[in-house]
Amino acid sequence: MNTPQQQLAKDWRSFERDHVWHPYAHMPGSLPALPVASAQGVRLTLEDGRQLIDGMASWWAVIHGYNHPVLNQALRDQLERMAHVMFGGLTHHSATELAALLVELTPEPLEHVFFCDSGSVSVEVAIKMALQFWQARGETDRRRLLTVRGGYHGDTFGAMSVCDPVTGMHHLFKGMLPEQLFGPRPDCITEADWSEHCIAEFKALLEQHHQEIAAVILEPLVQGAGGMRFYCATYLRRVRSLCSEYGVLLILDEIATGFGRTGSLFACQQADVVPDIMCLGKALTGGYMSLAATLTTREVARTISRAGPFMHGPTFMGNPLACAVARASIRLLLGSPWPQRIKHIESRLRNGLELCRGMSGVQDVRVLGAIGVVEFAESVDMAWIQPRLVERGVWLRPFGRLLYTMPPFVIGDEDLDRVTQAMTDVVAENANGR
Ligand SMILES: *Cc1c(COP(=O)(O)O)cnc(C)c1O
Numbered sequence: 001m002n003t004p005q006q007q008l009a010k011d012w013r014s015f016e017r018d019h020v021w022h023p024y025a026h027m028p029g030s031l032p033a034l035p036v037a038s039a040q041g042v043r044l045t046l047e048d049g050r051q052l053i054d055g056m057a058s059w060w061a062v063i064h065g066y067n068h069p070v071l072n073q074a075l076r077d078q079l080e081r082m083a084h085v086m087f088g089g090l091t092h093h094s095a096t097e098l099a100a101l102l103v104e105l106t107p108e109p110l111e112h113v114f115f116c117d118s119g120s121v122s123v124e125v126a127i128k129m130a131l132q133f134w135q136a137r138g139e140t141d142r143r144r145l146l147t148v149r150g151g152y153h154g155d156t157f158g159a160m161s162v163c164d165p166v167t168g169m170h171h172l173f174k175g176m177l178p179e180q181l182f183g184p185r186p187d188c189i190t191e192a193d194w195s196e197h198c199i200a201e202f203k204a205l206l207e208q209h210h211q212e213i214a215a216v217i218l219e220p221l222v223q224g225a226g227g228m229r230f231y232c233a234t235y236l237r238r239v240r241s242l243c244s245e246y247g248v249l250l251i252l253d254e255i256a257t258g259f260g261r262t263g264s265l266f267a268c269q270q271a272d273v274v275p276d277i278m279c280l281g282k283a284l285t286g287g288y289m290s291l292a293a294t295l296t297t298r299e300v301a302r303t304i305s306r307a308g309p310f311m312h313g314p315t316f317m318g319n320p321l322a323c324a325v326a327r328a329s330i331r332l333l334l335g336s337p338w339p340q341r342i343k344h345i346e347s348r349l350r351n352g353l354e355l356c357r358g359m360s361g362v363q364d365v366r367v368l369g370a371i372g373v374v375e376f377a378e379s380v381d382m383a384w385i386q387p388r389l390v391e392r393g394v395w396l397r398p399f400g401r402l403l404y405t406m407p408p409f410v411i412g413d414e415d416l417d418r419v420t421q422a423m424t425d426v427v428a429e430n431a432n433g434r
Contacts, residue, residue, distance in 0.1 A: 031383055034390070039066035042411045044395055052395040055405035055419040059397075060224075060256055062287030064332055065410045071286055074328030078321050087115070087317040094323035101330050102293060105265060107274040110295040114310070115318040119255040119281030120154025122292035123217075125312050126251045126277045127158045130215035133249065133300050136307035142214040144178070146205055146248070150185035152225035153217065153253050162217050164226045167400070181205050181213065185223070186231035189366070194234045202239070206246050215249035215277070220267040221368070224256035228373045228402050230366060233271035240273040249300070255281040255292065259333060260409065262369035263342045276300055286329030291322035333409075341409050345370045348413065349405070352420025360431040363401070372420065373404040374427055385426055392422035403427070 008015045017029045025031075035047040042065050044052045057063060064071065078094060085092060099113040114129075116122050127145065134142040145162050152168070153159040160168055161178045170177055183202035188194040206213065220236055223229045243250040252275035257267035261283065264270045268278075277300065281292035304310050349372035356374045357365040364375040380398045389396050396405060396419070403426070405419050 031386070041065040041067070042408050042415055050390075050393075052390060052393055053411075053415045053418055055394055055396045055407050055422075057283075057406055057408045058287050059282065060261065060406045061282045061285070063259060063261075063283045063409045064286045064329065065408045066287075068286065068332070070332050071288055071325055071328050074324050075288065075321055078324035081320070083321055084316065084319055086315075088313060092318075092320050092323075094320045094327060095318040098323045098327045098330075101327060102280070102295060105330070106278060106295055107266070107269065109297045109299075110274070110278055111298055112296050112301040114294045114296075114312070115323070116292050116294070116312070116314050117290050117316055117319075118154075119253075119279065119292050120156040120159045121314065122255065122279040122281055122294045123153045123159040123162075123251075123253060124156055125294040126217070126253075126279050126296075127215070128312055129277055129294065129296055129300060129304065129310065130249045130251065132304045132307070132310060134214050136303045141212050142248075144180055144209070144212050144214060146181040146183065146202075146209065146213050146216045147218060148183045148185055148202065150223045150226045150229055151217075151219055151253075152223065153219070154255075167226055181209055185227075185229065186235045188232045188235050189230055191232045191234060194232050196238075198235060199238050199242070203242055206242055206248065210246040210248055213246075213248050215251050216243050217251040217253060219253045219255075220257055220273070221262055221270060222257050222267060222371065225399075227400070228366075228371070228375070228404050230368045233273075236268065236271040236273050240271075240275075243276075249276040251275060251277040251279070253279045255279050259283040259330070260338045260342055260369075261371065261406065263339065263346065284329070285322055285326040286332070288325040288329070289319070289322040291319065291326055336409075338409055342369050345407065345409070345411070345416065348416050349420060352417060353423060355424050356427045359427050362427060362431070370409060371404065371406050372423075373402060374423060376401045376403070376430075380430075385430075388426045388429065389422050392418070392425060394419050394422040396423070 021027055022029055022033055036044050037047045038045045042054050044054050102113055103111050114125050116125055131143060147162045150164050153162050161180050183205050188198040240250055252268050254266050258280045276297055278295045285291050346367055346369055349367045353365050353372050353374060356362050361376050362374060363377045366373050379401050380403060385398055403423055
């Protein structure tokens, strides 16, 4: 019997497949994971020397590209001072300066920042804020959340409870998951599709249940991992006004949309909507480290605090390295012509993916900001499609019926065209019966 070290030395690939779990994967792994040796700009270099253009920005986070000198330097500077220090009773400038930036950039009156390690946890924090808010007000019946189908908010239990019940596999966790209220998926993709009818069922749920609802939680304008669907600003505006009307808090999960992805710094700004609680993550550190933040208003924070402390406090809260690189990443973004760049990527994606429309097997093609989506009529076979993309020098990670790209904002025209060309090629190959 070999020791793990010996197995690793003998055949590290099979060791990795047999022992290291990947996201949403079997154990042992069924599809091989590609080993990455290094990454630079928008390119991943594999161990065998092949290079792939990253059309995923490592799950939408690496907006400035890999190995960026400014971000590297920010980390080095922080590292020389300290890599970490506990946040209970201690503090540091990297956290306070990042907080100041976030308070300045997010819409008023969001002004209090809670740092944590991942997007899912920032959603848990948001839910706890809403629950403690009503607890403090003595309205202890308000313990449920209202959302819409087709959402994704993370993989921890509270977050999972507001994910789409079907794609979020609620049946697996029945009995452990809080039962939330679900309106239909917003079906008004553009303003032209909007009518009051789009929100009728959601409104009816609020009307009927508002006395037991603590908060509404939504991804603004784009439902990401739940299906890459877009919906119009008017819908979001109506949700905001209904929440106000029924005295329910609004949580907006900007983890996927924050920091420019949809063309505005935060998606809610396109609808002129301000949430009571906002979650940020993913691109917050330019994809360098895991960090997330939950912001809220003075009213929510003060109300909670009148009754007692807010009950959350992760070990690595406000990690200095993560805060330092987040601050550098945001400054880098603000110092770049990002609105023009996103517009440019948007129009190039539109042109590049248009050919897919009407191909056999394709249900829809849609683009918003730096998000380009081809939706198939049926689920895509990962084992078939992924190698074909890699052959074409492109890294994408399709899921369900979706082939999509959310590239780094710094991607050049030629590289972006290679991404859309690779997408078009595999869609065509699929249409021709493989
Ligand atoms: C990715 C994502 C999350 C979860 O973030 P993690 O960092 O993976 O925990 C939550 N909400 C949205 C909208 C996301 O896109």
